[in-house]
Amino acid sequence: MKKVFSHPRSLRNIPTHYCPGCGHGITHRLITEIIDELNIRERVIAIAPVGCAVIAYDYWDFDCSEAAHGRALAVATAIKRVRPENIVFTYQGDGDLAAIGTNETIHAANRGENLTVIFINNAIYGMTGGQMAPTTLLGQRTSTTPNGREAKFQGYPLKISEMLAVLPAVKYVERVSLHNPQEVLKAKKAIKQAFQNQIDNIGFSLVEILSPCPTYWEMNPKQAMDWIRDAMAKEFPLGKIK
Amino acid sequence: MSKKILLSGNEAIAQGALDAGCYFYAGYPITPQNELISYMAANMPKAGGVFIQAESELAAINMVFGASATGTRAMTSSSSPGMSLKQEGISYIAGTQLPAVIVNIMRGGPGLGNITPAQSDYFQATRGGGHGDYHCIVLAPSTVQEAHDLMPLSFDLADKYRNPIIVLGDGMLGQMMEPIFVMRHASRVARKRITKKWALTGCKERNPNVIKSLYLKEGALEKLNLLLQKKYKIIKEKEQRYESLHLDTAEVIIVAYGIMARIAKAAVNKLRAKGKKVGLIRPITLWPFPETLITQILSGLHKKKHSPLFLVVEMSYGQMLEDVKLAVNGKAKVEFLGRAGGGIPTEEEIISKIKRIGG
Numbered sequence: 001m002k003k004v005f006s007h008p009r010s011l012r013n014i015p016t017h018y019c020p021g022c023g024h025g026i027t028h029r030l031i032t033e034i035i036d037e038l039n040i041r042e043r044v045i046a047i048a049p050v051g052c053a054v055i056a057y058d059y060w061d062f063d064c065s066e067a068a069h070g071r072a073l074a075v076a077t078a079i080k081r082v083r084p085e086n087i088v089f090t091y092q093g094d095g096d097l098a099a100i101g102t103n104e105t106i107h108a109a110n111r112g113e114n115l116t117v118i119f120i121n122n123a124i125y126g127m128t129g130g131q132m133a134p135t136t137l138l139g140q141r142t143s144t145t146p147n148g149r150e151a152k153f154q155g156y157p158l159k160i161s162e163m164l165a166v167l168p169a170v171k172y173v174e175r176v177s178l179h180n181p182q183e184v185l186k187a188k189k190a191i192k193q194a195f196q197n198q199i200d201n202i203g204f205s206l207v208e209i210l211s212p213c214p215t216y217w218e219m220n221p222k223q224a225m226d227w228i229r230d231a232m233a234k235e236f237p238l239g240k241i242k
Numbered sequence: 243m244s245k246k247i248l249l250s251g252n253e254a255i256a257q258g259a260l261d262a263g264c265y266f267y268a269g270y271p272i273t274p275q276n277e278l279i280s281y282m283a284a285n286m287p288k289a290g291g292v293f294i295q296a297e298s299e300l301a302a303i304n305m306v307f308g309a310s311a312t313g314t315r316a317m318t319s320s321s322s323p324g325m326s327l328k329q330e331g332i333s334y335i336a337g338t339q340l341p342a343v344i345v346n347i348m349r350g351g352p353g354l355g356n357i358t359p360a361q362s363d364y365f366q367a368t369r370g371g372g373h374g375d376y377h378c379i380v381l382a383p384s385t386v387q388e389a390h391d392l393m394p395l396s397f398d399l400a401d402k403y404r405n406p407i408i409v410l411g412d413g414m415l416g417q418m419m420e421p422i423f424v425m426r427h428a429s430r431v432a433r434k435r436i437t438k439k440w441a442l443t444g445c446k447e448r449n450p451n452v453i454k455s456l457y458l459k460e461g462a463l464e465k466l467n468l469l470l471q472k473k474y475k476i477i478k479e480k481e482q483r484y485e486s487l488h489l490d491t492a493e494v495i496i497v498a499y500g501i502m503a504r505i506a507k508a509a510v511n512k513l514r515a516k517g518k519k520v521g522l523i524r525p526i527t528l529w530p531f532p533e534t535l536i537t538q539i540l541s542g543l544h545k546k547k548h549s550p551l552f553l554v555v556e557m558s559y560g561q562m563l564e565d566v567k568l569a570v571n572g573k574a575k576v577e578f579l580g581r582a583g584g585g586i587p588t589e590e591e592i593i594s595k596i597k598r599i600g601g
Contacts, residue, residue, distance in 0.1 A: 041445065042444050042445055042446040042447075043444045043446075044444065044445075045312075045442045045443075045444065047308075054456060055456065055458070057450075057452045057454065060450075061445075061450055062444075062445050062450050063442040063443070063444055063445050063450050063451050063452070064442075064450065064451075064452050064453075064454075065307075065308070065311050065442055065452070065453040065454070066334075066338070066452075066453060066454040066455065066456060067304065067307070067308075068304060068307075068330055068331060068334050071300065071301070071304035071307075071331070074296070074300070074301040074302075074304035074305050074307075074308065075304050075305070075307055075308035075311070076308060077294070077301075077305055077308065078266060078268065078292075078294070078304075078305035078306070078307070078308030078309040078312075078316070079308045079309070079311065079312055079442065081266070081292045081294065081309070082265065082266055082292055082309050082312050082314045083312050083443065083444075085444075086442075086443070086444050103297055103298055103300075103301065104297070104298075104300075104301050104304070106297075107296075107297035107301065
């Protein structure tokens with residue numbers, strides 16, 4: 001009988017600590033499926049962030065490093081430069097990549113480091129308990145914007161992907177979403193492209209993933225998926241940016 | 243074969259690192275260590291290694307973290323304000339037990355201070371500097387030749403103990419030029435990638451490796467800390483280094499390190515010529531501090547009738563003084579002479595201080 005479905009070799013078969021309805025589990029699965037499909041597990045070095053995915057290395061069955069909050073792309077830059085034969089990717093949340101690590105993000109992109117960046121945008125700080133992220137929507141209530149984000153005081157949701165796309169050394173930027181199975185398939189295609197680009201030495205490739213955080217959005221999982229479709233994707237339009 | 247060339251302290255450190263098989267350098271410009279980053283920019287690619295001018299000190303130290311995680315000999319350099327920024331990364335390097343060499347060519351502080359030589363980062367270097375219970379091994383060269391020669395030792399110690407090493411110089415040492423012998427390490431190429439079984443290289447034919455300092459399970463972080471403490475105890479026992487002069491007859495022992503020790507040495511020579519019984523201890527490792535030597539002196543191993551008097555001379559306001567006092571532990575008198583913020587104790591000031599304290 002033909003085997004049509006199996007657990008990814010690169011994903012350990014253990015329960016994760018993620019909340020019900022969280023997007024990290026879906027994204028971990030997509031990444032590990034792709035690593036298996038591209039047959040690069042033995043070449044991969046991943047950088048886990050500080051944030052909810054801080055122990056991603058417990059779930060991924062390949063070489064991994066931690067990085068201080070925001071510094072993943074500095075760590076990844078050096079790893080790829082000294083070991084160009086490896087496939088190096090970072091996995092970072094919105095606070096990590098677009099607040100505390102903005103400098104590392106912009107300069108790694110501007111140097112055109114041949115890296116793959118998986119950017120999880122859930123418009124909130126999850127691990128610390130639901131504070132405002134740089135990507136928090138206007139009006140969105142968080143524990144540090146109890147009355148909703150106001151442009152006058154907190155500025156606007158930061159569109160880091162569009163900012164990076166203007167840099168000449170950046171080769172590929174796409175924004176995808178996890179809010180329904182069709183979008184998940186598109187997300188997988190984009191992530192695969194970002195890995196393939198590195199294998200082909202094309203250069204800096206980033207996939208931004210709109211990802212649900214039902215716990216700190218104070219929604220049930222279905223409402224969270226719908227909120228991505230109805231609110232987040234309006235502020236952060238889906239599709240290829242570059 | 244070796245040859246004699248004229249180099250500044252900064253350049254000699256860079257050349258020493260290259261001779262030690264350093265294969266990765268990331269840095270950010272800051273005076274007075276700029277000759278180091280420029281020397282690396284020119285010479286690291288020739289040596290087959292990777293040079294990156296980082297966007298910040300934070301990025302530079304985290305690049306060193308990444309390069310070291312692959313088993314590559316890696317270093318960065320900076321000066322005082324930049325070192326403050328690097329402390330986060332150094333704490334992570336200590337916590338993950340990665341080898342790394344970090345050079346601090348100290349300048350005057352606090353704050354932006356100025357670019358004159360100083361030794362005011364002694365506490366920061368020897369006490370850990372960043373968050374958590376950790377120590378860096380701290381080496382303090384006093385000549386351009388020694389600045390070069392301590393680099394291979396630094397990388398060897400970093401690899402041996404999987405620990406960050408700080409090479410602590412000052413603006414004067416960094417800027418001054420002296421003719422030095424440069425040893426071309428025959429093993430340079432071989433050392434580029436020493437096999438380190440914990441390194442991230444891709445999990446081919448082995449289980450995956452993880453570099454991390456996060457330990458959430460109950461008791462796990464305490465276990466790591468106990469492991470670190472055990473390592474530090476071994477380092478303290480085995481790695482105390484110093485140079486000494488006239489300890490067997492000295493009634494006054496000057497304790498000074500780095501460029502300050504050279505000035506002190508000149509004062510010792512002048513006083514000795516006049517028959518004064520003055521000696522010198524120059525710690526080469528600031529952490530571990532050569533406390534065993536001081537303990538031995540005071541426990542009579544050097545066969546002295548009376549306890550000598552110690553004079554600590556620093557380009558800071560009593561930082562190493564604390565380590566000398568801890569080592570002396572009340573068994574002898576400890577005097578102090580220090581200036582900072584651009585002031586450097588002179589030979590004459592040392593001589594007149596010794597006269598005042600009765601040497």
